[in-house]
Amino acid sequence: MKTRSIASFLLGTALSLTAVSAACAQDKTVKIGALSDQSGLYADLGGPGSTLAAQMAVEDSGLAAKGWKIDIISGDHQNKPDIGTAIARQWFDVDKVDVIVDVPNSGVALAVNNVVKEKNGVYINSGAATSDLTNAQCSPNTVHWTYDTYMLAHTTGQALVKAGGDTWFFLTADYAFGAALERDTTAVVLANGGKVVSGVKHPLNTPDFSSFLLQAQSSKAKVIGLANAGGDTTNTIKQAAEFGIAKGSQKLAALLLFLTDVKALGLETAQGLNFTETFYWDMNDQTRAFSKRFAAKMKNGAPPTMVQAGVYSGLRHYFKALEALGGNPHDGVKVVEKMKSMPTEDDLFGKGEIQPNGRTIHNAYLFEVKKPSESKAPWDFYKLVGTVPGDQAFTPLSESKCALLKK
């Protein structure tokens, strides 16, 4: 009797679900989940600022006036893949989230990638770096918006090798991101005739790098490649200056550096560093206007980092796809296919496209940190040194191992 009633209950639920999804064809509700490190070492480059960027994307899309109902919830993955996937599952199962955005920390990002695919949601990743998201572990539900390790290696890395830095020592954060960045940069170094002398893997969130820096110093490598991010990178650079590395013959390669990292270092220490980003607030009138509105809403008045800008742009493109579909089908693969079929264009990243593997292609910019005397305003940190077109900066489709390409 009992089993029978459960069976009929399940049948009933299944029937009503089919009814609901049929009715949803013209559904105009969207729920966004902004998943980030809200309080740890990546919180300033993503975190609450990414949630703000998502809110601004919703406001600027003007969809509310057209009858759409869009909600945003945010979560803190604490840089732990298990917590990240637990939140993602709850969001899909209980909160009925349609799209997850941001997700810095490659370890968490890859874990969430699987959940989104399983639940057929949409995943617009901005914060994570690993190129695996659109390569070996690509998914039909994922768009990787802002940057990746391949791009960092082929811009900053390549420029350094070509400038004569042909022997490398890697200081690598010991998790998915560090491994990916070291792998991609090593490939570039080798391809350009250089060699990797040695390296050391350090735990995520290390306060003291002096032991590692001494090893880097005694390796006599010409370039010390920093395959780490956020607080780890700023601590390394600051302490490298202390140990006289910057003044010696060795060059530091900050492969991944964010605006907030430069702020934390101070221009005195950071001046002269070369690195690559795909967005800077002071590029043109549009980016300045957006950044001004953004900074006004931030507690510390900070303009957006490229990660936060990526959350905004990615969502704007997502909304365009939804509008083109005429409603939210609540079908991740379908929405992402639509996103890939439309060229990307917005105020922050300019023109671009999303490749079949989910990789968004846009320009990458080589920057140099200004001297303290050159900086005219509180966040005036970068000098533009060069521009690399998207098709040269990111993985060519011929090199991608993504299974989606073998159709």
Added chain:
Amino acid sequence: MQALYAQLLVGLINGSFYALLSLGLAVIFGMLNIINFAHGALYMMGAFVAYFLLNNDYLSIGYWPALIIAPIVVGIFGMILERTMLQWLTGLDHLYGLLLTFGMALIIQGVFQNYFGSSGLPYAIPDQLKGGMNLGFMFLPIYRGWVVVFSLVVCLATWFLIEKTQLGAYLRAATENPTLVRAFGINVPRMITLTYGLGVGLAALAGVLSAPINQVRPLMGADLIIVVFAVVVIGGMGSIMGSIITGFALGVIEGLTKYFYPEASNTVVFVLMVLVLLVKPTGLTGRAA
């Protein structure tokens, strides 16, 4: 071999922070019987006070005065905490003190994080201590050498104050039997407040010392405090000399791990803690309860 010397020295530098912080914890635990989880947050406040002293609109006070002012300011803050909250927990189980201080730590960190974000603020090395010297086997930044020497002096002075002076004797007696000491006309509650202030001041001092090396960040204490607790447990809860020696020793062991097997450098302290607890549950120098 040369590289090994260098790693030993670097370990000693980190050890001096562990020693200063675990010393403060040991003083507070030994005298007040409170497991002060707010220690990391107060260490962070020390660094922030130094930062504010230098970067404000009115007068810019540099590193040297900050070494004295910051511990006093944070020490007073600590004494207020003790007077308004901690003193009500006297005689209760350790757990209450732990929970209260843990809560305070979260609140203090949360407030700082709300205003300053998580990536930190720069604080420059004072001009007199800039640069470094070549020791043959390594390049030693002068500032790091200063940290080792200075913290060693402070640690030994604190040890001397508590173990060898009249005041220290009163303190120890007050922990042993507060009622009896009070009968001799000594104001025990005031002494306890001052002791907490001293312990907190030591944390703030460590904060100022570390400001030029690390970023001044709201979470700088949270990252360190767990290791420091392990140091205190290994050294023996409440043992002053034990925590000083263990602090320096663990810094060195951690440094060596960074050289031989870097991936384990975060965990080696805890592995040691487990081993010590298995063999000698009171810690290396602890007395049986």
